Amino acid sequence: xxxxxxxxxxxxxLLFGLAPKPVKTPRGLEIGGGQVYSELNFTLPTMSINxxxxxxxxxxxxxxxxxxxxxxxxxxSKGVVLEFETLLEMTKTPQIGIDIVKIMNDICEKYxxxxxxxxxxxxxxxxxxxxxRPALQRTSxxxxxxxxxxxxxxxxxxxxxxxxxxxxxxxxxSALMMCDIKGMFFAMIVLGVRDMQFIWKKIVEVAExxxxxxxxxxxxxxxxxxxxxxxxxxxxxxxxxxxxxxSVVRSIVAVEEGAxxxxxxCGYEGPFLKAITGIPISMEGKTAACAHLSPIGNIASACTxxxxxxxxxxxxxxxxxxxxxxxxQLEYDVRLMNVALREGKASASLLKRLxxxxxxxxxxxxxxxxxxxVIRISKKLIQGDTYIENAKNGALEALDIIEEALASGQxxxxxxxxxxxxxxxxxxxxxxxNESEFVEMMLPVLDQSHFILxxxxx
Amino acid sequence: MSDxxxxxxxxxxxxxxxxxxxxxxxxxxxxxxxxLTQQALEEGALPSAILQDxxxxxxxxVGQKFSENKIFVPQMxxxxxxxxxxxxxxxxxxxxGDIKSKGTFIMGTVKGDxxxxxxxxxxxxxxGSGWTVIDxxxxxxxxxxxxxxxxxPGAVVGMSALLTTTMTSMQDIVADVRKEFxxxxxxxxxAPITHDFCKQIHADFxxxxxxxxxxxxxxxxx
Numbered sequence: 001x002x003x004x005x006x007x008x009x010x011x012x013x014l015l016f017g018l019a020p021k022p023v024k025t026p027r028g029l030e031i032g033g034g035q036v037y038s039e040l041n042f043t044l045p046t047m048s049i050n051x052x053x054x055x056x057x058x059x060x061x062x063x064x065x066x067x068x069x070x071x072x073x074x075x076x077s078k079g080v081v082l083e084f085e086t087l088l089e090m091t092k093t094p095q096i097g098i099d100i101v102k103i104m105n106d107i108c109e110k111y112x113x114x115x116x117x118x119x120x121x122x123x124x125x126x127x128x129x130x131x132x133r134p135a136l137q138r139t140s141x142x143x144x145x146x147x148x149x150x151x152x153x154x155x156x157x158x159x160x161x162x163x164x165x166x167x168x169x170x171x172x173x174s175a176l177m178m179c180d181i182k183g184m185f186f187a188m189i190v191l192g193v194r195d196m197q198f199i200w201k202k203i204v205e206v207a208e209x210x211x212x213x214x215x216x217x218x219x220x221x222x223x224x225x226x227x228x229x230x231x232x233x234x235x236x237x238x239x240x241x242x243x244x245x246x247s248v249v250r251s252i253v254a255v256e257e258g259a260x261x262x263x264x265x266c267g268y269e270g271p272f273l274k275a276i277t278g279i280p281i282s283m284e285g286k287t288a289a290c291a292h293l294s295p296i297g298n299i300a301s302a303c304t305x306x307x308x309x310x311x312x313x314x315x316x317x318x319x320x321x322x323x324x325x326x327x328x329q330l331e332y333d334v335r336l337m338n339v340a341l342r343e344g345k346a347s348a349s350l351l352k353r354l355x356x357x358x359x360x361x362x363x364x365x366x367x368x369x370x371x372x373x374v375i376r377i378s379k380k381l382i383q384g385d386t387y388i389e390n391a392k393n394g395a396l397e398a399l400d401i402i403e404e405a406l407a408s409g410q411x412x413x414x415x416x417x418x419x420x421x422x423x424x425x426x427x428x429x430x431x432x433x434n435e436s437e438f439v440e441m442m443l444p445v446l447d448q449s450h451f452i453l454x455x456x457x458x
Numbered sequence: 459m460s461d462x463x464x465x466x467x468x469x470x471x472x473x474x475x476x477x478x479x480x481x482x483x484x485x486x487x488x489x490x491x492x493x494l495t496q497q498a499l500e501e502g503a504l505p506s507a508i509l510q511d512x513x514x515x516x517x518x519x520v521g522q523k524f525s526e527n528k529i530f531v532p533q534m535x536x537x538x539x540x541x542x543x544x545x546x547x548x549x550x551x552x553x554x555g556d557i558k559s560k561g562t563f564i565m566g567t568v569k570g571d572x573x574x575x576x577x578x579x580x581x582x583x584x585x586g587s588g589w590t591v592i593d594x595x596x597x598x599x600x601x602x603x604x605x606x607x608x609x610x611p612g613a614v615v616g617m618s619a620l621l622t623t624t625m626t627s628m629q630d631i632v633a634d635v636r637k638e639f640x641x642x643x644x645x646x647x648x649a650p651i652t653h654d655f656c657k658q659i660h661a662d663f664x665x666x667x668x669x670x671x672x673x674x675x676x677x678x679x680x
Binding site for chain 1: 527528529530531532535570572574575578579597621622623625626627650655
């Protein structure tokens with residue numbers, strides 16, 4: 001990892017709405033520049049996307065943007081990001097995605113010109129490469145439609161570019177189910193890091209060519225999958241916590257390659273990225289329960305710069321369409337944070353403390369997200385000469401933090417959870433810091449029919 | 459049940475695949491499901507008794523513990539692996555007809571959808587309950603389901619979808635399968651799926667979790 005020093009090394013300075021390297025957008029947002037904005041994410045109701053339904057698909061997106069921005073305006077919002085996370089068909093056939101960006105961009109422009117509402121679109125195409133198994137990460141033809149959408153979609157108004165890239169997922173899906181932390185290291189810190197270097201070079205090139213903003217990636221398919229599986233009690237929470245911490249080393253590669261934030265909402269590794277690099281981040285918590293449950297509803301917002309709902313279908317609720325209702329919920333959440341920021345450091349710190357303390361000891365995944373622990377773990381994450389060493393150091397520090405919280409009696413976990421702690425420690429300690437040695441160690445125990453090493457430059 | 463079968467059931471329940479397997483620590487160095495099955499066969503135990511008295515009850519216990527949140531998926535997967543190690547020795551008796559599978563279960567994530575974790579859990583638990591499972595993978599079109607059903611008459615079909623947009627794909631596949639096999643039993647599941655949707659698309663059963671699917675199949679086989 002190229003970072004050797006934290007940009008934020010004092011937990012008190014790791015605060016919502018304030019990032020050392022704020023991002024200014026063309027239509028007036030300054031993300032991380034002193035206030036928190038809503039980031040609304042949405043999807044279609046149950047329906048097919050094909051030539052017969054495309055008019056209806058477009059109508060839904062127009063309705064979503066119009067309804068959400070009108071509500072934001074009515075609530076005197078200071079600014080909004082609309083995240084257009086495409087559905088598969090919209091990346092496979094990029095013109096569908098490009099047209100939807102245009103439709104929503106026209107609506108954003110109208111609200112900006114007519115009412116002065118600062119609003120931008122974050123465009124997040126799908127990583128289509130996971131359609132091929134084993135995946136052709138570097139040579140797949142599916143990269144063409146993905147990058148056509150990045151390119152033309154950004155020109156159509158997708159000013160912030162992001163992706164949830166999937167390099168290493170071929171290995172992580174089974175490693176997650178077996179709680180195989182070494183497998184997760186291989187998936188994320190060997191394959192994932194290498195793929196992030198490949199894909200983010202290309203995304204940053206597009207952003208620079210078109211004068212757009214390379215936002216960030218999210219380890220959604222890895223660490224959020226772990227969190228959701230833990231929430232269903234399929235895997236231990238302590239394991240999901242380890243996956244989250246090591247995901248930092250994977251996701252930070254986007255920044256190393258030139259992404260400037262905001263980091264993506266479903267990347268709960270965001271606080272670590274903010275501490276290490278200073279970029280603004282997006283997070284989601286209690287207001288994302290429409291999409292998935294989580295044990296970090298309040299603490300997730302402690303140092304966020306955008307506050308997201310993850311995803312909601314465009315369906316009718318009693319109050320109105322669901323995205324409009326979620327726009328309102330997000331706006332009230334950010335209004336509270338912004339009032340605290342305006343009142344000064346004491347109020348903002350108090351609100352942050354309450355957000356943290358309400359969750360911190362209820363789950364190890366919340367524990368590692370307290371700003372104090374984020375700084376503590378981040379200091380270890382930047383120690384080491386290889387990505388593997390960075391991830392090992394961070395994970396071991398997180399294990400120490402969990403064990404300290406258990407020993408002090410502040411956090412309680414059932415025996416079936418704590419039984420994993422020594423196993424995880426032993427496994428993590430056994431991982432060699434050198435990538436070649438680690439690859440050599442892992443290849444005999446992995447099903448090599450699932451991935452192609454040369455597609456990762458190995 | 460003989461001591462040997464009791465030991466075999468214990469090996470499967472706790473995921474002891476074979477003697478060399480390091481897991482579980484309390485059974486380190488002891489024979490696992492593989493060796494114990496071999497021994498049982500050598501001592502003249504009926505293959506059907508090994509299956510019915512040791513393996514299936516052990517997996518039932520595992521399923522029960524999982525339902526009660528007493529174990530995590532890895533323990534269940536290890537138990538399934540141990541069951542697989544035992545089944546390896548019983549395979550010739552299936553082929554000769556000495557023991558019978560409860561039936562064939564064909565499972566796939568529907569076209570357009572790549573999510574496989576939930577599907578894998580379901581297939582593993584159903585296999586552990588004595589069914590022969592054919593896993594078609596992800597992004598499976600109607601044609602693949604139909605072709606596999608044709609090759610396995612009497613099979614039960616399972617479909618999974620995790621996206622709201624692939625629910626329509628599920629609906630189309632159920633309709634296509636029904637057209638060819640009006641009486642076939644179809645189980646569906648996945649995050650956005652509901653009982654109402656199940657009724658609407660004329661599937662037979664919706665389960666929100668793998669255990670529900672196992673229970674339904676048990677009733678079907680009874």
